[in-house]
Amino acid sequence: MKLDMAIEELHRSExxxxxxxxxxxxxxxxxxEVFYVTRDMAKWSREHVADLARIGRDFGLDLDxxxxxxxxxxxxxxxxxxxxxxxxxxxxxxxxxxxxxxYREAAGTSVDWELLAQGAQGAKEQELLDIAERCHPExxxxxRWANAHLKVTSPQVLAS
Amino acid sequence: MGRIDRIAEPWGSRTPYGPGxxxxxxxxxxxxxxxxxxxxxxWVQSAxxxxxxxxxxxxxxxxxxxxxxxxxxxxxxNHGRLxxxxxxxxxxxxxxxxxxxxxxxxxxxxxxxxxxxAMDAVAGRAxxxxxxxxxxxxxxxxxGQLFLEEYYTLGLIAHxxxxxxxxxxNTRLCTATAAAALKETFACxxxxxxxxxxxxxDVIALYGHNMAETQTVLWTRVLxxxxxxxxxxxxxxxxxxTPVARAATVxxxxxxxxxxxxxxxxxxxxxxxxxxxxxxxxxxxVGFAELEKQMKGYTPxxxxxxxxxxxxxxxxxxxxLGQAERLLSTVLQGFYQAHQASAAAVSVNNINVIRGMxxxxxxxxxxxxxxxxxxxxxxxxxxxxxxxxxNWENDEHIADLARVWNIDPMQIPHYSPPTHIMQQxxxxxxxxxxxxxxxATNPAVSLPELRRIREIxxxxxxxxxxxxxxxxxxxxxxDVVLPAATWGEKTGTFTNVDRTVHxxxxxxxxxxxxKADLDILIDFAHRMGLEDKDGAxxxxxxxxxGAFEGWKECSRGRPCDYTGMSYDKLRGGSGIxxxxxxxxxxxxxxxxxxxxxxxxxDYCESYGRDMITGAPVEETEYKAMNPTGRAVLxxxxxIGPHELPSQQYPFQLMTGRTLYHFHTRTKTGRAxxxxxxxxxxxxxxxxxxxxxxxFTEGDLLRITTPRGRVEARLRVSGIRPGALFLPFHxxxxxxxxxxxxxxKRDGRAANELTLTDWDPVSKQPIFKxxxxxxxxxxxxxxxxxxxxTTTGSAPVTGSVPPTTGGDAAxxxxxxxxxxRR
Numbered sequence: 001m002k003l004d005m006a007i008e009e010l011h012r013s014e015x016x017x018x019x020x021x022x023x024x025x026x027x028x029x030x031x032x033e034v035f036y037v038t039r040d041m042a043k044w045s046r047e048h049v050a051d052l053a054r055i056g057r058d059f060g061l062d063l064d065x066x067x068x069x070x071x072x073x074x075x076x077x078x079x080x081x082x083x084x085x086x087x088x089x090x091x092x093x094x095x096x097x098x099x100x101x102x103y104r105e106a107a108g109t110s111v112d113w114e115l116l117a118q119g120a121q122g123a124k125e126q127e128l129l130d131i132a133e134r135c136h137p138e139x140x141x142x143x144r145w146a147n148a149h150l151k152v153t154s155p156q157v158l159a160s
Numbered sequence: 161m162g163r164i165d166r167i168a169e170p171w172g173s174r175t176p177y178g179p180g181x182x183x184x185x186x187x188x189x190x191x192x193x194x195x196x197x198x199x200x201x202x203w204v205q206s207a208x209x210x211x212x213x214x215x216x217x218x219x220x221x222x223x224x225x226x227x228x229x230x231x232x233x234x235x236x237x238n239h240g241r242l243x244x245x246x247x248x249x250x251x252x253x254x255x256x257x258x259x260x261x262x263x264x265x266x267x268x269x270x271x272x273x274x275x276x277x278a279m280d281a282v283a284g285r286a287x288x289x290x291x292x293x294x295x296x297x298x299x300x301x302x303x304g305q306l307f308l309e310e311y312y313t314l315g316l317i318a319h320x321x322x323x324x325x326x327x328x329x330n331t332r333l334c335t336a337t338a339a340a341a342l343k344e345t346f347a348c349x350x351x352x353x354x355x356x357x358x359x360x361x362d363v364i365a366l367y368g369h370n371m372a373e374t375q376t377v378l379w380t381r382v383l384x385x386x387x388x389x390x391x392x393x394x395x396x397x398x399x400x401x402t403p404v405a406r407a408a409t410v411x412x413x414x415x416x417x418x419x420x421x422x423x424x425x426x427x428x429x430x431x432x433x434x435x436x437x438x439x440x441x442x443x444x445x446v447g448f449a450e451l452e453k454q455m456k457g458y459t460p461x462x463x464x465x466x467x468x469x470x471x472x473x474x475x476x477x478x479x480x481l482g483q484a485e486r487l488l489s490t491v492l493q494g495f496y497q498a499h500q501a502s503a504a505a506v507s508v509n510n511i512n513v514i515r516g517m518x519x520x521x522x523x524x525x526x527x528x529x530x531x532x533x534x535x536x537x538x539x540x541x542x543x544x545x546x547x548x549x550x551n552w553e554n555d556e557h558i559a560d561l562a563r564v565w566n567i568d569p570m571q572i573p574h575y576s577p578p579t580h581i582m583q584q585x586x587x588x589x590x591x592x593x594x595x596x597x598x599x600a601t602n603p604a605v606s607l608p609e610l611r612r613i614r615e616i617x618x619x620x621x622x623x624x625x626x627x628x629x630x631x632x633x634x635x636x637x638x639d640v641v642l643p644a645a646t647w648g649e650k651t652g653t654f655t656n657v658d659r660t661v662h663x664x665x666x667x668x669x670x671x672x673x674x675k676a677d678l679d680i681l682i683d684f685a686h687r688m689g690l691e692d693k694d695g696a697x698x699x700x701x702x703x704x705x706g707a708f709e710g711w712k713e714c715s716r717g718r719p720c721d722y723t724g725m726s727y728d729k730l731r732g733g734s735g736i737x738x739x740x741x742x743x744x745x746x747x748x749x750x751x752x753x754x755x756x757x758x759x760x761x762d763y764c765e766s767y768g769r770d771m772i773t774g775a776p777v778e779e780t781e782y783k784a785m786n787p788t789g790r791a792v793l794x795x796x797x798x799i800g801p802h803e804l805p806s807q808q809y810p811f812q813l814m815t816g817r818t819l820y821h822f823h824t825r826t827k828t829g830r831a832x833x834x835x836x837x838x839x840x841x842x843x844x845x846x847x848x849x850x851x852x853x854x855f856t857e858g859d860l861l862r863i864t865t866p867r868g869r870v871e872a873r874l875r876v877s878g879i880r881p882g883a884l885f886l887p888f889h890x891x892x893x894x895x896x897x898x899x900x901x902x903x904k905r906d907g908r909a910a911n912e913l914t915l916t917d918w919d920p921v922s923k924q925p926i927f928k929x930x931x932x933x934x935x936x937x938x939x940x941x942x943x944x945x946x947x948x949t950t951t952g953s954a955p956v957t958g959s960v961p962p963t964t965g966g967d968a969a970x971x972x973x974x975x976x977x978x979x980r981r
Contacts, residue, residue, distance in 0.1 A: 030590075031586060032586070032916045032917055032918070033582075033583070033774075033920060036802050037772075037773055037920050039802070040773075041772075041773065043799070092590060092592070141770055141772070141775070142773075144773070144775045145770065145773035147775070148773075148774075148775035148776055152577065152583075155296065155325070155575055156296050156587055156592055157592075159294055159296050160293050160294065160296040160297060
């Protein structure tokens with residue numbers, strides 16, 4: 001039985017996703033939709049971290065239910081920097097890079113959920129399967145958003 | 161025949177009627193200077209231009225001047241009635257400060273010039289940028305007040321000629337969510353309701369829709385039903401005690417930012433109690449199982465806590481909605497300009513769909529517009545959508561459009577959704593959009609976070625063209641100002657909320673050298689040298705009727721089919737509802753009869769979006785989910801608003817309208833009766849909140865948010881506790897400050913305070929949840945605020961003299977008992 005490993009790994013990657021989303025949000029404060037939507041999506045990952053910590057106990061794991069985040073000061077500095085550079089066009093390229101990064105991270109996490117769901121079915125762990133079925137679509141939605149936002153943003157950044 | 165003060169009585173006299181009966185006619189008219197109908201030289205057909213209702217009227221002309229208006233008795237929309245803004249607003253056409261010559265910026269100042277110089281400057285800069293950077297440098301921002309022909313021509317120039325994706329209208333602020341919500345549920349724009357549904361409905365539910373003020377004549381129709389036998393029950397969702405709330409059977413006043421929670425609880429109750437048309441859901445929808453699952457947790461008790469509305473009230477409202485036999489639902493800015501706008505508006509659709517209340521008399525949805533011609537911005541492709549509800553993700557739709565326009569499909573940008581205005585501003589801010597052409601709107605007052613907007617528009621690196629009838633706050637920032645003709649001075653058509661198309665004929669000449677917007681746009685196209693693939697001019701018409709004929713071809717076979725209409729057919733009688741074609745030569749009153757939608761993957765306008773992130777749904781996903789084109793039931797989870805009250809900013813600020821004004825008052829502020837009815841900005845607060853702070857009616861307050869400060873006198877009104885309301889109409893053109901508040905001085909425009917945030921689905925900015933603080937600058941000393949007493953701003957304390965218009969506001973009313981139509 002290696003489900004505990006899968007849970008632990010997913011806990012790590014969802015945790016990481018929270019950091020990627022909130023850090024991206026702070027860095028692009030001047031891009032209002034990016035700023036708010038990434039924050040809203042980070043709430044999903046935070047809930048996933050808590051869900052995984054809770055179910056992890058059944059598998060002998062002691063995982064932190066709270067996602068680790070940027071300290072407030074660092075977050076505020078990133079936001080300030082974003083506002084200060086908001087009049088330049090270089091952040092456009094940075095945004096593309098960050099979206100691409102988010103896409104890959106979210107896609108990886110989403111695949112991990114799929115693995116966990118498969119494992120839960122194999123082991124007939126109903127509660128674990130329920131969590132996977134609830135969380136997997138949300139990580140897919142993050143992937144889709146990153147992809148969609150890349151499509152919207154790239155023509156302007158690359159063709160101007 | 162009677163004469164009544166239509167400022168004091170905005171809805172006029174009652175003509176009660178019962179369910180299924182025809183609404184009696186009542187012809188309203190107003191002629192200036194004591195003239196009578198005998199003095200009028202001629203009457204010219206038109207419709208109203210200061211709201212979205214589309215009330216038909218005739219313009220009275222004497223000595224080549226407009227002297228008044230009279231409602232058209234034969235028209236299906238208003239049966240002769242007019243609202244206060246229609247009766248008095250036309251006087252603004254004659255203002256001495258109309259723009260009469262083009263202006264160009266020289267040495268930092270706008271100076272008069274001739275058309276050739278102005279247009280060469282505009283086209284010259286656009287060509288230069290096209291050469292240097294390409295179409296991504298150029299953007300267009302239009303309005304909800306031009307005519308169909310102008311929007312279609314603008315869309316053709318922008319999409320087909322210049323090839324830019326940066327096209328939007330200020331309809332983004334008023335009707336973007338209406339369109340988005342319809343695209344989510346029905347995969348296509350198009351209003352699934354008719355105004356005659358009011359004649360039949362037994363329940364009318366108004367969600368964030370203060371119809372009494374935004375569509376006065378439509379509300380008159382409701383009032384006449386309420387005064388007649390077997391009146392409908394009315395449900396009102398609004399944090400303010402509006403005239404609608406006062407007439408309601410149940411009034412729910414949720415906390416700002418919690419609409420989705422409330423809607424989810426209503427749907428939860430309806431499903432829980434089995435008030436569902438199972439057969440209809442089975443035959444005509446997809447997504448019900450998921451909706452049922454997602455709504456499980458949203459109990460009235462949970463919603464009661466989040467929304468601060470009693471659970472029993474939510475249950476009662478759900479019972480009325482659930483047991484309605486003919487349910488009409490209407491939605492407006494209280495939902496559209498609020499947090500999770502599209503999700504909340506889609507939930508309204510969900511209720512009608514799961515109850516099978518569509519496509520039958522009395523059973524409809526009116527996702528409303530704010531502006532008179534907003535519907536045409538959507539249809540004709542001037543809000544960025546492609547013309548005639550074509551789908552930018554469907555290559556065959558693009559190919560078909562390219563055929564109509566005789567251009568290469570590659571020329572039409574369709575690699576991503578159109579760039580909405582808030583994103584355009586972002587591109588201007590970071591410097592990649594360098595040319596903005598604004599037609600008939602005033603972003604320097606109407607967009608959120610004005611200090612930011614002004615900074616963006618005033619940049620040297622941005623070439624700003626403003627085409628308008630007055631030197632608005634925005635025009636004052638422009639590089640070139642083009643003087644336009646307005647309603648009554650040009651011919652064209654426009655379409656109201658319930659798909660009724662009216663013609664508006666030219667009654668008089670525009671002042672000075674002002675020109676019709678259509679003529680200016682065509683001139684621009686020619687100076688740009690825009691051509692089709694055979695080298696012929698891209699814009700193939702030279703007048704409004706030619707543009708209309710061009711549009712008809714573009715609309716052929718699409719949901720908004722105009723091919724059965726003509727200018728001749730639109731003249732003389734009533735307006736006509738689209739689709740109007742060979743099959744339906746007299747138009748179509750109700751769409752979506754028997755569950756027949758425009759949602760088939762090959763035909764639909766949109767595959768939808770994620771309700772939280774706004775990411776577009778891909779074609780393959782949509783095809784898998786909805787292969788046969790049914791209505792789509794979409795659930796959305798509630799998420800809290802992004803800016804919450806804090807100790808420093810304890811209130812939630814909402815901005816909105818008042819009955820007597822339109823948009824940024826450029827017209828209504830110049831009509832004496834309307835201006836006098838609401839001459840100055842005010843702020844509303846609940847009685848308990850005011851008492852806690854020792855504030856009373858008329859105190860001068862300063863309202864502060866992290867973005868700015870506004871000064872306004874207090875009206876203690878029936879608004880819910882914890883919320884503030886500011887009307888957004890007031891800017892600076894009629895103050896000594898000109899285009900913006902002088903440094904260090906408090907502002908007057910509500911948008912000094914609003915935040916830059918929008919619904920990710922519809923991209924509509926949020927105007928209903930800004931955290932705000934208030935302090936008192938000075939006590940009233942007997943003065944009262946300038947807020948009208950006849951409307952949502954009615955006082956609940958103290959003695960405030962009622963709003964009246966006096967002799968100047970006396971208008972005729974002719975009630976005809978029989979149906980003379």
